[in-house]
Amino acid sequence: MNWNVLLPLLIVCSSLIPGVLIFFLSESSIRTRTALNLFGAVLKLLLLILVYFGYRSGQEYAFTFQVTVDLQFMLRIDALALLFAGLSSILWLITTIYAIGYLEGSPNRRRFFGFFSMCVTASTGIALSGNLVTFFVFYEFLTLTTYPLVVHRGTQKAVEAGRNYLFYTIGGGTVLFVGIVGLSVLAGEVEFAQGIHLAGFVETHPLELKILFFILLAGFAAKAAIFPLHGWLPVAMVAPAPVSALLHAVAVVKAGAFGIIRLIYDVYGIELATALSVLNPLAFIAAFTIIYGSIRAIAQDDLKKRLAFSTVSQLSYIALGAAVPGMLSSVGAIVHLVHQGIMKITLFFCAGNIAETTGLSKVSELNGIGRRLPLTMGAFTIGAFGMIGLPPIAGFVSKWYLSIGALDSGQPWVVMVLLGSSALNAVYFLPIIHAAWFAPPPVGGWADKRPNRRLEAPWMLLWPPLITAVVSVLVGVFAASWWSPLTLARLIVERVYFML
């Protein structure tokens, strides 16, 4: 056993073990719990940085465990794995701080943080999975560990949302299961390796491959909230704000989107997927979801619900980019995986802050809120502008690559969809921003109560959205630097297309 074998396992365990330990602590030992949480989060990040440098210098990291005949558990580092694991570990660290502040004094925090760590373990596992079976293990683990978080508040509404959530995710998981078993009967073990395991079957079993592609796609789409499987996401926003933030940015919906990316680039491979002409239907569904989600978002008065429909729309950018063949679109899809996460988590943090400090949750009540919460609303504004796609914020970079990618591959209708979506984004975000900054605050209620502290909100709630807002500007401005998600995305795409 050398370090290159153990490191992937350690990265997964760095949140699993703290999570398990937290269950054994007592409810009142807050300090130990916080220390464990932060220790795990920082350790995971450090290990990932270590592995990142190793990977760039040509090291290979893989852990395998043969469970039984052709059923292998495999964790492996590749560029895409690093991107997603990096995203989830950074955002986990930030969300942990936010969650500690947000839940201060509320009951059942032990359970919350225990499952919170499990949830991050699952999404790291999804990132590092080296084959479909391992991916499925963590994918289902994610379903199970997020359920207690969604129903955390224990109210009737939360329990209903949890039921809705399970209905979609367990159903999707079952469909995925059939697809994976089918693929493994056809082709044996399917590693994530640019489709080399399936290439031999394109002549003999094209129909089976096509059917299996759509079965697998449906399994992922249930989590990625692609129309018509998006119903659970807007309901699930009853969960506490940090959970919504994590759910929308890195955990559940992202796992689905990441699955679609793995399916197209690593299970089938872009060449095979194009040859089977399975990508066009996906592109149409994704485009429809983009527009549909935006239109539904306009009609929502509940802020978190509006953000949720916005996620439905934004998530399909990733699917759309992946479904348009061509390097530039692929870069757009992969980089949006990260950019959407950073921007959306900012927006949810802000929504949580608004609710926590003023008790407001409706868009129509936000008049003048910028005076009371200038920093929070500043972060919100950056996130929203990014979503619309204004330069130099991260969202612009994604949309730029998606658009020129579409033109490059001769599908100009995609650009129309993106433009239409940007316009719709503006329609549902700009009124919020306008009301917050330029409308007079109402008389009475929250506006009369002055905050009795120096900061507008506790620092644990204030810093996370500020950090993520700044990051979403930085990754846009410095998109060409060596550490940016864009650079990593280009690296991934080069590997996909040139099989480096």
Added chain:
Amino acid sequence: MTALLLLKNLPAWLVILPIAGGVVTFLLPPKARGPAGLVFAWLTTSLAVLAGAVIAGGGSLSHALGGWPPPLGIGLKLDGLSAVFILMTGLVGGVVSFYARVYFDKVVENPARASMFWPLWLLLWAGLNGMYLAEDLFNLYVVIEVVGIAAVALAVLSGKNPAMVAGLRYLLAAIVGSLAYLMGVALIFGATGALDIGLAAAALETGPTAKIAFALILAGLMVKTAVFPLHFWLPPAHSSAEPPVSAILSALVLKGTFFIILRLWVEMFGVSLTFAAGQVLGALGAVAVIWGSFQALRQQRLKLVIAHSSVAQIGYLFLLFPLITVPLGMAQTPDWTVFAWTGAIYQVLAHGFAKAAFFLGVGVLVIAVGNDHKDSLLNMVGRLPMTTFAIGLAGVSLIGLPPSGGFLAKWMLLKAVFASGQWWWVPFILVGSLLTAGYVFMILRLAFAPALKETPLRPVPPGLQACALVLAIAAIVVALPAEWVTGLLEGTSGFGNAVEMISGGGEELP
């Protein structure tokens, strides 16, 4: 020297030790039965672990009682397949025994009456080990009767009215089942003059006698295994027994007769199996999966939910039979049979651990709240977190979510189904999983829901909660040593084999 003797006679000890335990505990005064019973139970568990370790090296261990070889004497044979079943029985039995020790000592109203649990349970255990070891048909009949009677007696241990009514039904089913089996055996004995499975199978010729005999044997054993539609006795009996007894009945007893069916199917029924025979068994299993899960979803009492769930989970096991019954002239072992076998055996293991955990967990709830109505679950996660967690884990394995024993079972079964081309089983497996998810998450949803009024909990002895958790964890981690288990199974003569059916219509061979 003694160690060697123990190893050589291990098959005999696996039966004799629990019988001795049963006799000793019966003779002891009620107060002493618990401690002594637990000692015998754990000794039997140790022997079971020893059996697993011995067979892990490969091969099998045969023992002729009293030194008389068959056909005169009684043969016992320990091979990979029986070792897996014995090991599962031993591990689940060991944990359940500890639970029972605490439960019958601290919780029940009438400990003296309840102490009869020990002789009955140890006798039952001896019978189960006998089922996995016996080499001849009549011996099997004896142990089937022993297990049947002991199981009925255990089911009515509480002496409460519903248990007595259910017990009577159970008794009726048990007697009809073993009589049908006995008649089948008599026909075979008449035709071949042999009772030893190997000798009888070799002498048996295809024809109406064999067919009727097999049908009788199969029907009898299927009543006992509670295969749809012969499961009518199971839900009331399993749901009205005391928690450790329910665990034993659901997790262990049903597997004994399944083992016999499987064994006879492979070693003996080959002479007159048709494609239809396999399909009929598979179809009954498939319907059981749907029907049992659907019924479980509709129940208002938790123990009834779990009992109906057993009907469904047993159904999965019977999907093995159509998969290992292959057309004449097929290669000796088509590549999917190993998957089918592994899937079924893993289903046995996963269900054994998970179901026992489930019953013990609900037992804890009943102690704490006083009843097993669904509403007593409200806010269980806040009040009994450890037990909720155990039930959740057990549920994960029952649904077949990864990484658990149940997942491995469904993975293998589904794979075998696809590879064999018998795709019509796929919807049953999947819908069964979804319905299972339905009732498992119904339980968890209630456990997370707020309670309307909090009734104070009665104290639960520590240890009881841990038992349920240990078994639930076992249902998950049993997936890890899959390589070891398949290695163990591959040493068995019958494992992975397909049975060639005779020509499609069941006619005699030309």
